Structure formats: C-alpha cells, structure tokens
Amino acid sequence: MSTEPTKELVTFPNPRIGREYTISIDTDEFTALCPVTGQPDFATINLDYIPDKLCVELKSLKLYFWSYRNEGAFHEDVTNRICDDITDALSPLYIKVTGDFNIRGGVHTVVTVEKDFRNK
Amino acid sequence: MSTEPTKELVTFPNPRIGREYTISIDTDEFTALCPVTGQPDFATINLDYIPDKLCVELKSLKLYFWSYRNEGAFHEDVTNRICDDITDALSPLYIKVTGDFNIRGGVHTVVTVEKDFRNK
Amino acid sequence: MSTEPTKELVTFPNPRIGREYTISIDTDEFTALCPVTGQPDFATINLDYIPDKLCVELKSLKLYFWSYRNEGAFHEDVTNRICDDITDALSPLYIKVTGDFNIRGGVHTVVTVEKDFRNK
Amino acid sequence: MSTEPTKELVTFPNPRIGREYTISIDTDEFTALCPVTGQPDFATINLDYIPDKLCVELKSLKLYFWSYRNEGAFHEDVTNRICDDITDALSPLYIKVTGDFNIRGGVHTVVTVEKDFRNK
Amino acid sequence: MSTEPTKELVTFPNPRIGREYTISIDTDEFTALCPVTGQPDFATINLDYIPDKLCVELKSLKLYFWSYRNEGAFHEDVTNRICDDITDALSPLYIKVTGDFNIRGGVHTVVTVEKDFRNK
Amino acid sequence: MSTEPTKELVTFPNPRIGREYTISIDTDEFTALCPVTGQPDFATINLDYIPDKLCVELKSLKLYFWSYRNEGAFHEDVTNRICDDITDALSPLYIKVTGDFNIRGGVHTVVTVEKDFRNK
Amino acid sequence: MSTEPTKELVTFPNPRIGREYTISIDTDEFTALCPVTGQPDFATINLDYIPDKLCVELKSLKLYFWSYRNEGAFHEDVTNRICDDITDALSPLYIKVTGDFNIRGGVHTVVTVEKDFRNK
Amino acid sequence: MSTEPTKELVTFPNPRIGREYTISIDTDEFTALCPVTGQPDFATINLDYIPDKLCVELKSLKLYFWSYRNEGAFHEDVTNRICDDITDALSPLYIKVTGDFNIRGGVHTVVTVEKDFRNK
Amino acid sequence: MSTEPTKELVTFPNPRIGREYTISIDTDEFTALCPVTGQPDFATINLDYIPDKLCVELKSLKLYFWSYRNEGAFHEDVTNRICDDITDALSPLYIKVTGDFNIRGGVHTVVTVEKDFRNK
Amino acid sequence: MSTEPTKELVTFPNPRIGREYTISIDTDEFTALCPVTGQPDFATINLDYIPDKLCVELKSLKLYFWSYRNEGAFHEDVTNRICDDITDALSPLYIKVTGDFNIRGGVHTVVTVEKDFRNK
Numbered sequence A, B, C, D, E, F, G, H, I, J: 001m002s003t004e005p006t007k008e009l010v011t012f013p014n015p016r017i018g019r020e021y022t023i024s025i026d027t028d029e030f031t032a033l034c035p036v037t038g039q040p041d042f043a044t045i046n047l048d049y050i051p052d053k054l055c056v057e058l059k060s061l062k063l064y065f066w067s068y069r070n071e072g073a074f075h076e077d078v079t080n081r082i083c084d085d086i087t088d089a090l091s092p093l094y095i096k097v098t099g100d101f102n103i104r105g106g107v108h109t110v111v112t113v114e115k116d117f118r119n120k
Helices: A058-066 A075-090 B058-066 B075-090 C058-066 C075-090 D058-066 D075-090 E058-066 E075-090 F058-066 F075-090 G058-066 G075-090 H058-066 H075-090 I058-066 I075-090 J058-066 J075-090
Strands: A011-013 A022-033 A040-050 A054-056 A094-104 A107-116 B011-013 B021-033 B040-050 B054-056 B094-104 B107-116 C011-013 C022-033 C040-050 C054-056 C094-104 C107-116 D011-013 D021-033 D040-050 D054-056 D094-104 D107-116 E011-013 E021-033 E040-050 E054-056 E094-104 E107-116 F011-013 F021-033 F040-050 F054-056 F094-104 F107-116 G011-013 G021-033 G040-050 G054-056 G094-104 G107-116 H011-013 H021-033 H040-050 H054-056 H094-104 H107-116 I011-013 I021-033 I040-050 I054-056 I094-104 I107-116 J011-013 J021-033 J040-050 J054-056 J094-104 J107-116
Touching: A022 A058, A022 J021, A022 J040, A040 A075, A040 J021, A054 A058, A054 A075, A058 E107, A075 A094, A075 A107, A075 B021, A107 B058, B021 B058, B021 H021, B021 H040, B040 B075, B040 H021, B054 B058, B054 B075, B075 B094, B075 B107, B107 C058, C022 C058, C022 F021, C022 F040, C040 C075, C040 F021, C054 C058, C054 C075, C075 C094, C075 C107, C075 D021, C107 D058, D021 D058, D021 G021, D021 G040, D040 D075, D040 G021, D054 D058, D054 D075, D075 D094, D075 D107, D075 E021, D107 E058, E021 E058, E021 I021, E021 I040, E040 E075, E040 I021, E054 E058, E054 E075, E075 E094, E075 E107, F021 F058, F021 G075, F040 F075, F054 F058, F054 F075, F058 G107, F075 F094, F075 F107, F075 H021, F107 H058, G021 G058, G021 I075, G040 G075, G054 G058, G054 G075, G058 I107, G075 G094, G075 G107, H021 H058, H040 H075, H054 H058, H054 H075, H075 H094, H075 H107, H075 J021, H107 J058, I021 I058, I021 J075, I040 I075, I054 I058, I054 I075, I058 J107, I075 I094, I075 I107, J021 J058, J040 J075, J054 J058, J054 J075, J075 J094, J075 J107
Parallel strands: none
Antiparallel strands: A011 A054, A022 A040, A022 E107, A040 A094, A094 A107, A107 B021, B011 B054, B021 B040, B040 B094, B094 B107, B107 C022, C011 C054, C022 C040, C040 C094, C094 C107, C107 D021, D011 D054, D021 D040, D040 D094, D094 D107, D107 E021, E011 E054, E021 E040, E040 E094, E094 E107, F011 F054, F021 F040, F021 G107, F040 F094, F094 F107, F107 H021, G011 G054, G021 G040, G021 I107, G040 G094, G094 G107, H011 H054, H021 H040, H040 H094, H094 H107, H107 J021, I011 I054, I021 I040, I021 J107, I040 I094, I094 I107, J011 J054, J021 J040, J040 J094, J094 J107
C-alpha cells in the first residue's frame, strides 16, 4: 500500500453485508491551509457510516486526510468534500462527517454533513 | 473587509446548495452592557444553522458580536435579536441561537431561540 | 425594587410575544429548613420555561428563592410549590422545575416537575 | 421510626396527587454479598419514579438498602427485587431502577429495570 | 467452571423471564492481534442486552473475551463476531455490542452492532 | 447533644495523642449574610488540622457552621474567625481554614488562613 | 488462603530488598458501622508504603478491609488503626494511610496518617 | 461608591493585621483591546495577595478591571500593570497576578507576575 | 528492526549529550499474566528518564512491553524489572517507572520505582 | 511582518526589565514530519520563560512553529532545538520547553527541556 498522501481511498469488502451496523472513525490530526491567509488550520474529523458492500481501509483513510495538508480548504466546503469522497468510494447506506475546527479569532466552528441513502 | 464593529453581516454563497447540513459556531467572547446598571455582562453565544443559499463569513460574525460591546442588552432580548439579524442576513432553513450568560447574584441564565423554516 | 425576601414575583413583558423560545435559569444558592429536624437543607434549583406574555425578573426570582431560607420545606413539596408559584405569576406556555438536593444519609434526591400548557 | 435495617418501606402521601412528576434518588452506599463467594459486592443504585398516591420516605429507603448488607444477591436478581419491592410499597405510575455494580474481574455490570403502569 | 480461555459461553436462567430489562456489561481488558501486522490491539467492549430465557455468566464472559488474546481480529469483523456468539448462546430479545479500539496512526475506531429480535 | 445552631464546639479526646496526623473536613453548606446588603452569601469551607489533645466532633462542627446562617460576615473576617474559634476549642498543633465564596459580580474570592503552632 | 474476613495480614518477601520504591493501593470498597448510630459508613482507603523486607498480599489486604464490615469504627481511630496494623505486619520503611469518608450531614472528612521510619 | 469604571482602588483595613493569610480573587470577565489591531482581547485574571494593613474592596476591584475595557493593552504589560496598581494601593506583604489570555492564532498565553515584600 | 516481541531494547545516541532533560513515555497497552491464576492482567506503564549517552527507540520499547504478554508477572516485581532492564540498556542519569494495574477484587495497585544516578 | 513560515523569531523589548516574571505560551497546532516514515506527527508545545531584555512576539512564534510543518523532526531533537532557538533569540533568564507528542503505536511521549541561566 502507498505511504504517500493521496485522495484515493482503498476499500475492503464489508464482512457482514446485509446487517446495518455503524463504523465510527475520528482523528484529531487533520490539518489544511486557510484559503484566504494561507496559514495552517487544524481540525478534528469524525466519520460515522453504515457500510453497504464496502468498508474503508484505515491506513488509506489516514493518507486521504494527509492529502489535505498542503491544500487550501474552507471549513464548510472541505467537510462536504470529505463526505462526498467517502460516499463515492464506499456507497454506504448512511454517512455523517463532522469537522470540528480549532478556534480562530475567538470563534469555534463545527460543520456536520449527514446523508441517509436508505428508504426512510 | 472592515475591521470595525458593525451590525452588517457579510455572507458568501453556500458551497453545497440543496443539501441540508449544519454549521455550528460558538464564541465565549461576547460582552454587552447591562441596560439597568450599565455594567458589563458576559456570555457565550452558540449559533447552529442549516444554510439555504448563504453562509455567514466568520470574521464578519466576529465584528457583529463585537458591535454589542458598548450597547445595553437584556438577556432575553439580545438573544432574540441575534437570531433575527442572522436570519435576515442568511435566510437559513433552520437556526438556533443560545445565549449563556455569566452568573449574576448567584443566578445563571441561558436563553435559547430556535426557528425552523422548512415544511415540517 | 424590594431587597427583602418575598414570595411575590416581579414580571416584565416578554420582548418576543408569539415566538416559542426557552429561558433557563439555575441557582446553586437555594436553602430551606428540614421540616422534620429543623436543620438546613441545600439544593440547586433549575427552571426552564417558555414565556407567553410575561418573563420573570431575575432579581425578583432571587428574592423569591431567598424567601425559603427560614421555612420548612419537604423536597417533593417545595419543588412543586416553586413550579406552581412561577406558573401563577407568569402563565407560561411550558415550565419545568428541578430541585437537586444535597446528599443526606448517603442518599441524593432530585425532584422534577414539568407542565406543558400548549395544545400538544 | 426504626433505625434497624428492614425490608419494610415507609411511605407518605404524595403532596401533588394527580400531577405526573419524577422523583430520582441515588445512593453509592449499596453493598450486599456475592452469593457464590460470600464476598462483599458494592453498587450505586438509582431509582426514578412517578408517584401515584404514595412517596417513599428517604430514611426508610436507606434502611431498606441497608437490609441487603448481609444477604447474598445476584446483580440481575437484586435489581429486579428492589424494583418489585418499591413497586409493591408505592404502586407508582412509573419506576426505573438501575444497579451499577463495581468492577469484578475487569468487568463492569449495570442492570436497568423499567416499568410503566400508565396507559401508554 | 473452567479457568481457561474459551469461546463457549456459560449461561444461567433469567431470574425475571417475561420482563424486558437491560443488562449492560463493559470491559476495558479486551486485546487481540492485528491480522495484518500480528501486533497487539486493545479495545473496550460494551455489551447491552435484554435477556429472554438466558443470561450470560460474567466469569464465562471474561474467559470468552480472553479467548481472543492470541487470535487475529479485524475491528469490524470481531465486533460482529462477538455479537453473533452471544446471540447464539443467549437468544436475547435485543443486543448491542460496541468495540472501541485504541488509536492507531492517529485514528480512533468504534464499531457498533445492534440487533432487535422483538416485533418492532 | 444540641440540635440548635451554636458557636460552642464540642470536642473529644484525640485517639492517637503524640502522633502528628491530619484531619480534613469540608462542607459546601456554609451560608451567611452579606454585612453590606443583607443578602445571603454561600461558601465552601475547608478545615485541615493536626490535633494535639482534642478533636472536633463532626455534628457539633455542623451546628457551628449553621450558627452563621443569620449573621452578617465579611469574607476575610469570617474565615479568620472560624480559624480562631476552632483554635480556641482544640488547641491544635496546626490548622488551615479556607473559605471559597460563590461568585459575586463576576468575581470569585477564596480566603486561606493557616497557623502552625509546632516548633518549626 | 482464607476467604473469610480477618485482621491477620498475609505478607510475602519484598522482591527488591534494599531499593526504596513505593507501593500504592486504594479501594473504594471500605465499609464499617458508625459506633454512635450503628449505621453503615463508607470510605475510600488509600495506602502508600515503602516496603523493607515484606510486602502485603493483595487478597489478604482485601479480607482485612472486609473485617471492618460489621465493626463500629470512628473515622479518626480506624484510619490510625489500619496504619498501625499494616505497620505491625510489614515493618515498612514508610507508610501513609488515608481514609476518605462519605458525606454525613453535609460534611466530608478525610483522615491522613503518615509515618516515616527512615533516618530523615 | 462609584459605579463607573475607574483605576482608583478602594481599600478597607485588614481585619487581622499581623497574621499572614492569603486572599485569592479571580474573574473571567476581563477584556481589553489589542493595541495592534484594536480588536477585543479576553482574559481570566487571578490575584493572590497577603495583606499587610489594607485589603482591596471587591466591587472597587471589579470597577478597576472594567476600566481596561476600552484601553489597548499588551498581555505582558497589562499583567505587570495590574500587579503594580494593586501593590501601590495595598502595599501587601506578597502579591501574585496571573493573566490567562484567550487563544489567538492557535496560541494561548499566560503571564504570571509575583512579588514578595517579606524578608525572605 | 524486528517486529517480534523481544526483551532486547534498541537505543540511539542522545541528540543533546551533556544537557539534563526529561523524556516521558507512557502506554496503556501493557498486559501480562497473573502468576497465581494465569489470567491476564492489564496496566498502564509510565517511564520518565533523563538520558546520558543513549535514548530508547520507541518501537523497540513497544516490542519490549509486548514481550510480557504471555509471561507471568507480579505487580511489584515486574515494575522493578522494567526499571532494571531499561537502566541496563540506557545507563540513564535518572529513571522512574510506574506500573498502574487495573482493579482486581476492588483493589487498585500502583508501583513506583525511582533511581537517581546523579551526584545529588 | 512576514506571514510566511520562518525560523527567524521577532522580539520586542521586555516591558518590565529587572523583574522576574513568567510568560507561558502553548499551542496544540504543532506538526512536523516523522524523519523515518515521512508521515505527519502532531504535538502540543508548551513554552515557559522568564524574560531578560527581550520577549518573543506571538505571531512570529506562530510562524516559527509553522516552519516545522514540512521538516523531519525526531521528538527528542526537535524539543531541544525549539529550546535552543528561543534561547538564542531571547537570552531569557529561564526557559522550559515541553513537546507532548500524539500517540504512536499505543505509546505517548513527552519531552521536557529546562535551562536556568540565573545564579542559582
């Protein structure tokens, strides 16, 4: 497996296809650059998903998060983008991504994106 | 962008129009004056909203909060006013504003205003 | 305004009549006397309410809590009584009062009274 | 009132018959004996109930908990028994009893019994 | 009873058959081997279940958890397997198993499997 | 023993005269009146002492704290007075009294008085 | 080894005689009876010691703590007694025993006994 | 007493002249302006002092902190200035002032100034 | 480098020989077997040391901790042994090892071994 | 002032030369690359110093921390390097730098470097 940062997410087959269960992954090691000032931003990213046929491989996910390290990213946009990329790779039954960004100017921001692909 | 306190809120286009997702912003740096005694009050303000076409720019929001620094403001009134001002500026699908005011006379007050503009 | 303990609650007009929003007030400075032993009891009181036409003035509420200082009060009874008195004064749309009483004999007691006057 | 441990629970009339409100009582001073090894077990007991006509007197409840001190009691069984005894004494509208037992062999156990006697 | 690690779960009759109540068991002493690197993994396992006719004996459950000590186990798979094994042994009315695995590479993973066998 | 508030402290003989050991007692149930406004003040009192020939009886100490309930007391003065009264009653080898007073006007005050009567 | 409560402490040879190191043991499962009221008291006991030739066996210590379960014990006295008993059994280089007793009448008591047998 | 912000500190005579004891005062309601950007800064201020002949009156201290609200103040400078002003007003035996400033640019700053005027 | 558990510790040259500074390493992933019952024990190990000429390589230290996984180890003995092994490998100026072992039978044990090889 | 990452630290004159006081600065936004794997490492850096003639400017310090973002850095080495660089720039009377690095392989590392240039 690659050890370079990459936007490509590696998957593996869900070991319990047909059962709805939840996988929650979080990291406090997300950093990107502010598109306005170019200075580093830091965030904790939380991912919850109910897999359908595929799960995301953890080291691959780590490389994916790493790939933002030298990119500019707005809070609202990047949280949506992470959600879309993981959705594209996994086609999960349900997904929620939360980006909890460090305080800037006394203001703390959390962006939460949730999509449910089940017939509810 | 201005660096003076102002009641005008700057917006930017929602990067994911059509998807319902939540933006949560909080600051523990809100201060106004007590309209009765003229002495400073302090609060933590929490804002949750689901954007429609517009998001609020963070630095602008900071200047907006700053604009209360030398104004008199009752707890119940100012929390409603913040909710109204942000609603006017963003026309969000949903908004909740919470003002958590520091203890006065052994009493701690929290005011919560919530408005849902979706067909529910 | 009086600075003596009193059971009379001072009100002011709700600044946003017609909108359902919540005012939460808590104090850890409630003390009464045990009706059995005459010894002091201590509690934290939490009040949540949705105002209709009236809000309760905070200093008045403080004087109201003070008025229990030299009265005997059973846990279950006094929590209901506070709820009734505030209801009588404000005619709120919704009210919840919680009395969280200090440990006595290794036992910790919390009494919660909730009334909803809306058509639900 | 007795100051000896006893399974008999003393009650007093509910001061607000006709209103559904909640009384929550907890103690971290529950101890019984393991029926297998005879060694002491320790637990925190939480009781929530909505009274109908009767409330349980706190000192009496303390003596009731004390009565388990030299009895053997399985976790699952004793939590159900406490719930049944209090139900028999009070005929409450609703009751929940939780027994949170200290770690044994690296394993922590919590048993929760809930009964709702209202027409829901 | 055996004091060797074993996948066989010992049960005992539910002392309150016919009542739906919850038994919650957790341990922070679960360890298995990473199937990829062969290195030890560590997790906290939480089990909630509503028993039907059988309960799981706690020491037996401890031996069951111990049985993973020298086995390879993927996070997603092992949490499902624990849920299946306990379901097979107890035929509970409801079961939830959560595996909260220690941070690896800055990433923290929690897997939650829930099954409800009641007519809901 | 009296069950009325009193400034008289009851003592009992130190069970280990000749050994220097520490007795720490704290209560969060101290209340007095503000000498300026007449309104209630609340504090947590901590007492550490090394007994010489006498220890203070706990129920007596509770009645002593109760005796301040309807007296005016400045923060700095009352903490010193408690220290002096206990010193007069016990003649301890060492004593420290801390009064931690509830927030007033956004300001939190702690007064600490310490006296060492040993030859150090 | 006995599984009955006993005041006799079992020891084993210090595996590193000649090196000063610290063994800290605590339990929140200590209970005795109040000598005045006969009602149960609960405490957390902390033991720190530097062994000389002997260490205390943990299960034996547990049985020792258990032996107080049906005995009357004043806070100050029992903490000293535990210190003396362990000192008699181990002849340690240093010992500290802390008894942290549950709140009674709003008052929380901690007794700390420390003895250093080294030439300091 | 004035209710306007002022740099003048009101004092009262130490009620226990001759005894060294400590008065600790903290507020999380300190705000000033950044001298570079003009934007508001927020801090928690802690003051510890051992009084000699004078103590500082609490409401006066609150007005003193208020006086910085519309002044520019560098972190390092303002903490020293507060220490000097209180020293000038009280001539204490010992003083320590800590300014704990809110995060700016991901960086959190605490400045601590301590002066001991006793012959040590 | 090996990826098998091993008692051999790999070192690297201290990058600042001649300066006394502290390296603190902790893991909550230590497990061994109880020499009496053969059942797994779990601990958190903390290591503080001041290096002289050598530092311990982190992955090697992880493999070293892993090497205890299938060995019997008494609390007091294993903590001393870890201290001795690291001392032998590094010849540090100062070392402290703490083993904080999970609760067994309601009793929690912490063993602390400290050695200072500097001329103090 | 530059807004690019740089190893050059900007200083300003100490506003209270001659007084020993402490400036503490911490950031949880430090990231560098692992020199072995090239993958990102994350740390919290704490800096305490007593200034002599110079203080470090906060934005400059932020740019300095940023300058490590794309450099390889061993835990032990980089903490010493930060200490040396700040010492070179400020010639402080005292300095302590702590690097608290995120868990890798279940192991958590903290490096602390302290230098005192005063005649002690």
